[in-house]
Amino acid sequence: MPVNIKQLAQEFDKKEIGITQGHRLCPGCGAPITVKFVMMVARHLGYEPVVGLATGCLEVSTTIYPYTAWSVPYIHNAFENVAATMSGVETAYRSLKNKGKIPEDKKYAFIAFGGDGGTYDIGLQSLSGMVERGHKVLYVLYDNEGYMNTGNQRSGSTPPGSDTTTAPVGKKLPGKVQLKKNIVEIVAAHENVYAATASLSDPMDFFTKVEKALNFDGPSFLAVFSPCVRFWRVSEDKTVEISKLAVETKYWPLYEVERGVYRVTRKPRQFKPVEEFIKAQGRFRKLLSRPDANEIIAELQEYLDRRWERLLALEEATKDKPIR
Amino acid sequence: MERVVEKVAVTGAEAVANAMRQIEPDVVAAYPITPQTPIVEYFARFVADGVVRTEMIPVESEHSAMSAVVGAAAAGARAMTATSANGLALMHEIVYIAASYRLPIVMPVVNRALSGPINIHCDHSDAMAERDSGWIQFFVETNQEAYDLTILAVRLAEHEDVRLPVMVNLDGFILSHGVEPVEFYPDELVKKFVGELKPLYPLLDTEHPVTWGPLDLYDYYFEHKRQQIEAMENAKKVFPEIAKEFEETFGRKYWFVEPYKLDDAEHVMVALGSTNSTIKYVVDELREEGHKVGALKIWMFRPFPKEEIQELLNGRKSVVVLDRSVSFGAEAPLYEAVKSSLYEVAARPMLGSYVYGLGGRDIKPEHIRKAFEDAINGNLIADEQRYLGLRE
Numbered sequence: 042m043p044v045n046i047k048q049l050a051q052e053f054d055k056k057e058i059g060i061t062q063g064h065r066l067c068p069g070c071g072a073p074i075t076v077k078f079v080m081m082v083a084r085h086l087g088y089e090p091v092v093g094l095a096t097g098c099l100e101v102s103t104t105i106y107p108y109t110a111w112s113v114p115y116i117h118n119a120f121e122n123v124a125a126t127m128s129g130v131e132t133a134y135r136s137l138k139n140k141g142k143i144p145e146d147k148k149y150a151f152i153a154f155g156g157d158g159g160t161y162d163i164g165l166q167s168l169s170g171m172v173e174r175g176h177k178v179l180y181v182l183y184d185n186e187g188y189m190n191t192g193n194q195r196s197g198s199t200p201p202g203s204d205t206t207t208a209p210v211g212k213k214l215p216g217k218v219q220l221k222k223n224i225v226e227i228v229a230a231h232e233n234v235y236a237a238t239a240s241l242s243d244p245m246d247f248f249t250k251v252e253k254a255l256n257f258d259g260p261s262f263l264a265v266f267s268p269c270v271r272f273w274r275v276s277e278d279k280t281v282e283i284s285k286l287a288v289e290t291k292y293w294p295l296y297e298v299e300r301g302v303y304r305v306t307r308k309p310r311q312f313k314p315v316e317e318f319i320k321a322q323g324r325f326r327k328l329l330s331r332p333d334a335n336e337i338i339a340e341l342q343e344y345l346d347r348r349w350e351r352l353l354a355l356e357e358a359t360k361d362k363p364i365r
Numbered sequence: 366m367e368r369v370v371e372k373v374a375v376t377g378a379e380a381v382a383n384a385m386r387q388i389e390p391d392v393v394a395a396y397p398i399t400p401q402t403p404i405v406e407y408f409a410r411f412v413a414d415g416v417v418r419t420e421m422i423p424v425e426s427e428h429s430a431m432s433a434v435v436g437a438a439a440a441g442a443r444a445m446t447a448t449s450a451n452g453l454a455l456m457h458e459i460v461y462i463a464a465s466y467r468l469p470i471v472m473p474v475v476n477r478a479l480s481g482p483i484n485i486h487c488d489h490s491d492a493m494a495e496r497d498s499g500w501i502q503f504f505v506e507t508n509q510e511a512y513d514l515t516i517l518a519v520r521l522a523e524h525e526d527v528r529l530p531v532m533v534n535l536d537g538f539i540l541s542h543g544v545e546p547v548e549f550y551p552d553e554l555v556k557k558f559v560g561e562l563k564p565l566y567p568l569l570d571t572e573h574p575v576t577w578g579p580l581d582l583y584d585y586y587f588e589h590k591r592q593q594i595e596a597m598e599n600a601k602k603v604f605p606e607i608a609k610e611f612e613e614t615f616g617r618k619y620w621f622v623e624p625y626k627l628d629d630a631e632h633v634m635v636a637l638g639s640t641n642s643t644i645k646y647v648v649d650e651l652r653e654e655g656h657k658v659g660a661l662k663i664w665m666f667r668p669f670p671k672e673e674i675q676e677l678l679n680g681r682k683s684v685v686v687l688d689r690s691v692s693f694g695a696e697a698p699l700y701e702a703v704k705s706s707l708y709e710v711a712a713r714p715m716l717g718s719y720v721y722g723l724g725g726r727d728i729k730p731e732h733i734r735k736a737f738e739d740a741i742n743g744n745l746i747a748d749e750q751r752y753l754g755l756r757e
Contacts, residue, residue: 089571093436104579114568116439117578118432119458125429128422129394129436129444130568136391136420136442143441143569167432170425 044248049081057112059083059090064103064110069277071267071284072099072156072183074241079152079181079263080113082251088150089113093127095159096120098190098269099183121163124171127153127178150255151178157198158188161222172231172260179254182224183267193272197222200292202319202328202337205272210327215337220344228262229298232364235261237297237306241268242285246295246306253297266293274323283321290318291345296352301364303355312349315342370548377508377540380547381447381473381533382407384515386417387555388471391442391562394422394433398452399485400537401475405447427452431459438468439577441567443519445470449537450477450491457495463530464499465593466577469522469562470530472500473515476638476689477537478724486725487537489637489690492666493698499593501531501600502667504637506623508545511535513617514664516550519559520607526599528565534666536639538725550615558614597668604665621670623662624677626652630659632740633678633714635703636687637663640721640728644687647733651741658737663699671706678707683715683740687733687753689722697750704747717745721753728754 059080066073076099083090094100094117103110104117118126131151137143153171155164160182171178187205188194195208199217202210210216229236235257239247247265254261266287270277287293288307292315295307316338319325328334375383382404385393393412395405412421422437424430430446437444448456453474463470478484479491492502501521505511511533518531535541566575581589601621608619625645627633634644641662651658661677663670678684684707688697695701700718707713719736722728732753739745 091440091568091571101580104576106579106581106585109576109579111576112574114571114574115576116436116568118435118462122429122432122459125424125432126436128424128429129392129433129438130440132392132394132420132422132433133437133440133442133444134569136418136437137440137569139420140391140418142391147571149569149571166425167429170429173425174422 043245044082044085044252046244049085052085053081056084059092059111059113060103061110061112063108065105066098066102067271067277069270069280070098071185071241071265071269071280074280075181075183075265075267076154078244078247079251082248083150083152083255086252086255088148088255090150090152091130093117093123093130093153095123095155095164097156097159099154099156101190120159122167123153123155123159124164124178124180125167127151128171128174128176131176131178153178153180155180155182156190157182157184157186157196161197161224168228169231172228172234172262175233175259177259179261179263182262182264184264185267185269186221187269187272189269189272198224201341203324204327210331215331215333216328225262225264225298229301232301233259235259235297235299237263238293238295239263239265240284240288240293240295241266242281242288243295243307250297272324274326275321286313286318286321289313290315291349292318294349294352299363302359302362303352305352305356315345370550372546372548374544374546375508376403376542376544377511377535378403378475378542379407380508380512381515381535382411383549384512385445386411387552388445388516388519388559389417389556390419390445392420392422392434392437392444393446394424394430394437394444395446396424396427396430396452398427398449400477400541401447401449401452403541404473404475427455428459431456431463434470435459435463435466435468438470439466439568441564441569443562445472447473447475449475450479453491453495454479460495460498460500462578465589467528467596468530469528471515471518471522471533472530473511473533473535475537475541476534484724485537487539487689488723488725489534492532492534493690495532496667496698499529499597500667501529501665502534503531503664504534504666505540505664506639506641506662508540508543508547511540512547512549513611513615513619516555516559517607517611517619521600521604523562524603524607527596527603529596529600534638539639554614558611601668601670619664621665621673622677623664625660625662627659627661627677629657631657631682632685632737633659633661633681633683634685634687634733634737635661635663635699637666637699638689640687640689643728643730644733647730647737650730651734651737656741669702674703674706675710678714679710680712681714683717683745685717685719685736685740685745687736688718688720691720691723696748715740715743715745716747718748718750719753720750726754
């Protein structure tokens with residue numbers, strides 16, 4: 042029986058999730074919702090979460106000394122090394138368990154949270170190392186498509202045409218010219234891993250993937266589309282709406298890769314043009330005023346169409362063919 | 366327990382790896398780097414053969430080695446790693462974090478010149494780049510000391526008043542790859558000496574959750590740094606107790622510094638690491654010739670044993686400091702520290718600063734003799750940095 046919202050709402054009405062109110066994240070931020078979804082499922086399944094964070098919005102806003110919003114064991118080390126840090130935590134657990142120094146009956150969930158900077162860019166090496174070595178850690182990426190903690194700079198996840206301070210849309214340059222790095226493919230290419238995308242607009246799909254990830258015998262990776270209402274220039278009640286548009290425009294397809302087997306977990310009957318997703322956000326406003334806006338949007342649309350077709354083909358081709 | 370020692374000829378790397386085998390940490394995360402590599406190779410062999418029940422993490426970089434060790438130590442495990450030169454430099458950011466989290470990590474550092482240009486041989490530039498990182502730093506002269514201080518470091522790092530990480534510095538190739546007789550103590554005796562780690566606020570204790578590494582702004586950061594300073598001061602207080610217990614258990618005496626023929630010495634040479642063996646040899650020669658010379662080896666470089674140095678050097682005619690690293694645009698690190706200590710003594714000696722051995726350049730008895738002769742002949746100019754073994 043998959044976990045459902047009603048069940049979780051009732052259960053956590055009286056029980057702590059692990060992250061409490063009183064943190065200082067912006068209203069409408071996708072990160073705390075992501076954390077709550079992950080933590081609720083983990084605790085519902087009887088796991089004891091031990092959490093690691095990469096430097097970023099989520100970290101600076103939840104642990105301003107002497108306060109902390111975390112009621113579960115938590116460690117922040119640096120920007121680029123949450124995966125390596127959690128590799129150490131998970132290994133310590135196995136070592137101490139083997140030596141009989143900690144009780145065997147406890148079911149730990151080692152969960153790392155990182156933003157796109159700490160995952161796509163500076164933390165990629167450490168993430169790759171963790172996955173390659175097979176540490177049983179769930180790595181959750183909250184992808185807000187830029188370095189939002191330092192004030193909206195470009196990242197390897199920023200889409201073309203989005204206005205950021207280090208790749209601004211100007212008179213000459215149309216902002217960032219490169220596409221988003223395909224992080225799920227990079228992680229999935231490590232082969233012995235469960236990697237999936239999730240959206241705040243599809244909680245049931247999200248919960249199922251967290252459950253699968255936690256029960257997976259090895260490293261797992263969840264890329265969550267996580268709007269930053271502040272720098273995406275959308276009003277704070279539009280987080281879920283924008284996430285929904287991302288899924289409905291093929292911008293953020295929902296799928297999973299389990300040991301090389303692709304499965305598209307949501308197939309909308311009708312897709313909306315990506316233009317709708319672009320026009321709904323202020324970060325693309327400057328792009329839209331450029332004469333080459335239509336060209337850039339058309340290029341993006343073409344890329345998204347092709348990627349979708351490719352995903353469906355991969356699903357068909359890898360069916361019942363796990364790589365290990 | 367009876368102290369039956371096994372005397373074997375081993376490299377420094379094997380001596381250190383053997384100490385690690387006997388300590389049997391819960392987690393070792395390491396990356397190979399010359400000349401540290403044989404340490405992790407020996408240790409990986411112990412793990413592969415089931416000699417130790419340590420979980421080893423063969424990480425993808427030194428940065429991740431230190432990161433994983435921080436995670437493991439915070440989780441409640443006894444954790445170790447080892448490194449050299451650019452590996453240590455790559456760890457740098459996390460080296461500071463390990464100290465500020467007060468994690469009792471022990472790390473042998475096989476000293477090697479920092480790039481660039483790239484050079485794999487011994488000098489102390491790697492360790493000096495970390496001298497203000499908040500780690501306790503030992504420097505050893507012999508493979509025996511490398512073995513002994515790795516064991517002793519565990520106790521110092523884990524002492525409840527200290528709780529700081531420790532680097533045990535040994536000279537690259539000269540010690541790490543040089544073979545010397547080392548007395549290994551029985552496994553049970555070492556295990557009993559290091560005892561069990563009592564973890565503080567471990568992450569795996571989910572009943573008592575704590576937040577490690579919060580954002581620490583101007584309203585508390587300063588106080589936390591002050592606590593780190595106090596922990597370092599405590600390390601100075603606690604070290605003699607642990608060294609005494611070490612001596613009672615294993616029969617070897619350690620202190621902040623080692624004086625050599627110092628009682629009546631008028632001219633004293635101060636240095637770190639393996640060069641002290643050569644210095645002692647030259648001291649013996651000069652003594653035979655009737656010169657009142659002596660040597661002062663610095664075992665503990667951080668915290669710096671200022672009072673001990675002041676007491677031992679006050680009133681000498683001259684003090685010559687040998688440095689195997691430089692500080693560009695300033696005085697060499699050991700010279701600077703010794704000189705600043707001597708500012709406060711009643712009878713200040715003449716001072717000489719000699720830099721030697723960068724990038725593994727040989728240091729020979731005649732070089733050391735030359736520096737001593739300068740001192741004996743009154744040919745020292747304070748603040749004139751001189752060089753030994755350099756083509757000019």
